[in-house]
Amino acid sequence: GAVVSQHPSWVICKSGTSVKIECRSLDFQATTMFWYRQFPKQSLMLMATSNEGSKATYEQGVEKDKFLINHASLTLSTLTVTSAHPEDSSFYICSATSGRGTGELFFGEGSRLTVL
């Protein structure tokens, strides 16, 4: 199946700093990418949907100024956690699809963020 690469896998940062997580589709063009957040032993919470070349659509309750999403090309989307705080510590997962309709999403391996 298609491959989605997510980097970094693990990141530890100090409170107040910003962290960028990259999500790349390696062998297909991803028209749409999704960013999820997963708390321990819980399901995936959709944070935002990004379409190449347009602004991301954020889910209710997700701060767009804190979680900056950029989808600059058909193979790359980035999530930047700005002014990170310990409560932002979580497992972030991206996914990508090559088109609308009946295709499945392909997921990255996730990025574990720990804010000290």
Place this chain on the structure above:
Amino acid sequence: AQSVAQPEDQVNVAEGNPLTVKCTYSVSGNPYLFWYVQYPNRGLQFLLKYITGDNLVKGSYGFEAEFNKSQTSFHLKKPSALVSDSALYFCAVRDLNRDDKIIFGKGTRLHILP
């Protein structure tokens, strides 16, 4: 709104026995249903999907799922469980009316006992 429900937080099965992980759905229109598996500290891996056609869908690693329209269910099954099947399983539905986003159930942790 589209939604899926996984009524069991955890399922325990002895190795070699058949397993079932339950999922029910609520959709308007045709359901596009998926099963994914997640291993610790990893992303999600696609197992199978139902779009149209046969109600019994075969997927990866010997898993299959049965679509039942009258019961609005899409249970995941495997005839003979392996210890390596122990993981977190998510049922999901794709919402074509909301940017194609996939909505996940809460997940079911499957423990295969040796």
